[in-house]
Amino acid sequence: MKGFDKLNKAFDSRVRLGVMSILVVNDWVKYGDLKERLSLTDGNLASHIASLEKLSYLEVRKEFVGKRPQTSYKISKTGKRAFEQHLNGLEELLKGKQ
Amino acid sequence: MKGFDKLNKAFDSRVRLGVMSILVVNDWVKYGDLKERLSLTDGNLASHIASLEKLSYLEVRKEFVGKRPQTSYKISKTGKRAFEQHLNGLEELLKGKQ
C-alpha cells in the first residue's frame, strides 16, 4: 500500500498529532498553552510529551518567568522531518487508488 | 484546537487508516487483498476489521468463489461520512495556525 509504510507510529495518537500540529507552526509553545488548546489533563499531556521527547522530536526550554516555572516546547529538526514524512505518507495513502 | 475534536478515535491506528483509505476508493475489496496490501497477519487484520464493523463503518459480503470462501468489504455510508469528517479534522488541524 503506497504511503502506508511512511506512517509513523509516533503520530497514531490524536494527542501527539495535536501537539505536533501546533508545534509545526508555532515555536516555543508553553506547556500550559498546549494543555489548554488540547483540553488535556496534566498527566496525559505530560506522558505524550515525554514520548515525543524520547524520540528527540521536541526541544525543551525550562525557565522562570516572574518567579514561576515555565516550560516551552519547539519541534526539533528531526521531529519536523518525521512529521512531514508522516504527512506525506498520509497524502499518498489517501490520494491514490493503487 | 481547531479540527482536533473532529478526529475520530477509530482512525488513530495505522491499520484502520490503511483499511479505510483502501476502501474509500475501492468497492468490495477481498479480505486477502487487504491482508496482502497492508502486510498484516490474519489475527491482526481480523481484529481491526471487527472493530470497524462494530461501528458499522463496513459492509461485509461472504460468498463462495469456485468452492472457496471469500469475504469482501465495502465502506458503508456511515463509514464514509466518519472518515471524511476525520480527514477534514486533519486538514484543519494542519493548515491553520490558531
Place this chain on the structure above:
DNA sequence: TTAAAGTACTTTGTGTTACAAAGTAAATGT
C-alpha cells in the same frame, strides 16, 4: 488416502498504551 495448503477467522498470551486522579515540589498570593 494421507497429507499439505488455502480461506477466514478465533483464541491466547504478552506487552504496550491511554487516561484520570491523586500526589509532589517549590514558589506565590491572601
Place this chain on the structure above:
DNA sequence: ACATTTACTTTGTAACACAAAGTACTTTAA
C-alpha cells in the same frame, strides 16, 4: 497558615496491538 499555580510523577485500571497458534472446512497433490 492556607490555598493556588506550574509542571510534573506515580498509581491503577482498562483498552489495545500484535504474533502465534488453533479451528473448521475445503481443495489439490502425492
